[in-house]
Structure formats: C-alpha cells, structure tokens
Amino acid sequence: MAGHAIEVILSRQLADSLNIPVFIVDPEGNLLFYNAPAEELLGRRFEDTGEMPMEEWSTSFYPTDADGTPIPSDKIPLVSSIKNQMPAHNNFWINSFDGRSVNISATAIPIVGRAGKFVGAMALFWDTESKV
Amino acid sequence: MAGHSIEIILSRQLADKLNVPVLIADPEGNLLFYNPAAEELLGMRFEDTGVLPMEMLFKYTYPTDDHGNPIPTEEDPLVICLTHHVPAHKAFWIKSFDGNKVKISATAIPIVGRAQEFVGAIGMFWDIEKKV
Numbered sequence: 305m306a307g308h309a310i311e312v313i314l315s316r317q318l319a320d321s322l323n324i325p326v327f328i329v330d331p332e333g334n335l336l337f338y339n340a341p342a343e344e345l346l347g348r349r350f351e352d353t354g355e356m357p358m359e360e361w362s363t364s365f366y367p368t369d370a371d372g373t374p375i376p377s378d379k380i381p382l383v384s385s386i387k388n389q390m391p392a393h394n395n396f397w398i399n400s401f402d403g404r405s406v407n408i409s410a411t412a413i414p415i416v417g418r419a420g421k422f423v424g425a426m427a428l429f430w431d432t433e434s435k436v
Numbered sequence: 437m438a439g440h441s442i443e444i445i446l447s448r449q450l451a452d453k454l455n456v457p458v459l460i461a462d463p464e465g466n467l468l469f470y471n472p473a474a475e476e477l478l479g480m481r482f483e484d485t486g487v488l489p490m491e492m493l494f495k496y497t498y499p500t501d502d503h504g505n506p507i508p509t510e511e512d513p514l515v516i517c518l519t520h521h522v523p524a525h526k527a528f529w530i531k532s533f534d535g536n537k538v539k540i541s542a543t544a545i546p547i548v549g550r551a552q553e554f555v556g557a558i559g560m561f562w563d564i565e566k567k568v
Contacts, residue, residue, distance in 0.1 A: 314450040321443045323548040324523055391456055391562040393525055393541050409525055411543040413560055416455040428545055430523045 309423035311415045312336065319426070327427040328415075333358030333386045336424070345431060347402030358383065365398035370407075372397075381412035382427040389414045389422050395432065407432045441555040443547045444468065451558070459559045465490040465518050468556070477540075477563060479533035490514065497530040504529075517544035517557045527564060539564045 312328060316337050319326035325342035329335050335356040343349045346365070356364070362383055367375050377383045381392035391413045398406055410429035416422050444460060448469050451458035457474035461467050467488040475481050478497065499507040509515050513524035525543045532538060542561035548554050 311450065311453045314446065314453065318443070318446045318450050321446060321549055322545070323552070324545050390566070391541065391560065393543060409523070411525060411560065413454070413456045417453050420455070428523070428543070434522075 308336070309415070309417065309421070311417045312424050315415055315424070315426050325429050327361075327382060327429070328424060329358065329382060329386060329426075330424045331386070331422055333362075333383070333425075335361045342429075345400065345406065345408075345429075347400040347404065358386070365400070368397045370397065381410045382425055385412035385414050385425040385427070389416060440468070441547075441549060441553070443549045444556050447547060447556075447558050457561050459514075459561075460556060461490060461514060461518060461559065462556045463518065463554055465515075467493060474561075477532060477538065477561070478530075479536070490518075496533060500529045502529070513542050513544040514557060514559045517546050517559075521546045521548060521554050 319339040326339045328337045384392040393411045395409045408429045412427040415424045451471045457477045459470040516524035523545045527541045540561045544559045547556045
C-alpha cells in the first residue's frame with residue numbers, strides 16, 4: 305500500500321477497521337486489498353490471493369443474476385466505478401472460492417481526491433441473507 | 437470529532453478527501469459530519485448547521501418515492517443501519533435546502549470496530565442523474 309495516494313491509504317485503514325467486506329482497487333482496476341470480512345465472505349485470505357488484475361477478480365467469483373446468467377462486467381459496481389469514475393450499486397450472485405453461492409448487494413465509489421485526481425475505487429458489499 | 441472512536445475519526449478523514457457525498461452519524465442518529473460533496477448536494481454547509489439530529493435532516497430533505505409519497509422513516513437506509521446495525525441501500529428523492537429535487541442512490545454501512553462495538557454509521561449517496 306506504500307506509494308499509493310493518501311486517499312487509498314486512508315481507505316485501507318478504514319476498511320481494516322470495519323466489519324463490512326471491502327475491496328480496494330487502483331485506477332487500472334488491480335485489486336490492492338480486501339479486508340477480513342471480505343476474506344470470510346469470499347472464502348480466501350488476501351495473503352493467499354495477493355493483488356489481482358481486474359480481468360481476474362471480476363470473473364473469479366462468476367457474478368450472475370438471479371437466473372444464473374452472467375452479468376455484463378459494466379453491471380458490476382466496482383468495474384463500473386473504475387470505468388466511469390462514478391458511484392454504482394447493484395445486487396447479484398457470486399460463487400465464493402469455497403464453493404458457496406452468495407447473493408450480495410454492492411456499492412462502489414471512486415476514490416477521487418479534492419484535487420480531482422482519480423486514484424482508485426472501493427467497493428463495500430454484503431451478503432443480503434446475512435442477519436444481525 | 438475528538439472523543440469519538442478511531443473508526444469514526446478514520447471515516448471522517450477519508451470522507452473529507454472524497455468527492456462522493458458522505459455523512460457520518462453516531463449511534464443515536466446525530467450527524468457528526470458531512471463532507472463538501474454532501475454540502476453541495478444538500479445545499480447546506482456543515483459549518484453552518486453543525487452536528488444535526490437525523491430527524492432534522494429528514495424534515496428538510498423530505499425523502500419521497502417516485503410517486504412523491506414520503507418514505508417511511510424505517511425504510512431509510514441510514515435508519516435501518518442505525519437500528520439494526522446492518523448495511524442498507526435505497527434509491528429515493530430528496531429536496532435539497534435550495535429547493536432542487538434530486539433522485540439519489542444511498543448506501544449506509546454500520547461502523548462496527550473489531551471489538552464489535554457499534555459506534556455509528558457512514559452514509560454515501562449520489563445524484564443518480566449526474567454524469568461524468
């Protein structure tokens with residue numbers, strides 16, 4: 305995370321302290337970090353996957369709609385947020401690394417500092433079936 | 437912000453650097469902070485309103501559905517989040533302080549630290565019609 309913009313560093317610090325799954329990517333969509341709750345939902349630790357290019361993480365979880373049809377990449381909020389530098393939200397299904405099918409609700413926001421520079425994006429997502 | 441948990445402080449530090457509207461609430465529903473992007477969308481400045489009870493925000497923004505019907509308070513994502521400590525999302529209309537009607541997409545996430553203490557919530561929202 306060293307060498308990244310302060311906003312990305314702050315995002316990671318915050319993600320590390322939340323109990324909501326969070327993904328953080330750079331402007332090219334490379335996955336820089338996901339936090340412990342994301343590890344639990346996805347079924348794999350970040351230290352085992354490491355940084356991943358967008359083409360890999362956006363397909364590894366096989367995102368689909370309720371009928372099992374793969375959703376276009378531009379409907380994945382984090383992909384949309386990177387491409388358009390705008391916030392995005394969607395509900396869809398994913399397959400975790402440990403074989404579970406999970407319906408998630410995901411919001412992605414661009415990380416654009418006050419200077420107007422786009423430095424990455426973060427996605428917060430949750431299992432819609434998960435209860436308190 | 438002094439005297440608040442580290443997670444609230446980190447949230448504020450990050451919110452202050454983002455160009456996505458963000459507000460931060462304590463567990464009692466008092467708005468502790470909203471960033472310049474939120475000020476622009478809401479048409480009010482944090483330095484003028486200070487810490488604001490959430491009820492006052494609803495009174496001024498008058499959230500409604502697509503038919504102009506008031507949204508029940510218990511359906512507001514921030515209220516759901518503060519009441520049940522779970523993430524929530526909804527799209528609805530608000531009236532900014534300067535009278536404009538805006539349709540927003542809003543996500544609220546609970547701020548629950550690793551010690552499992554619920555310390556507040558972060559609300560992120562954006563104008564759905566806004567283009568890059």
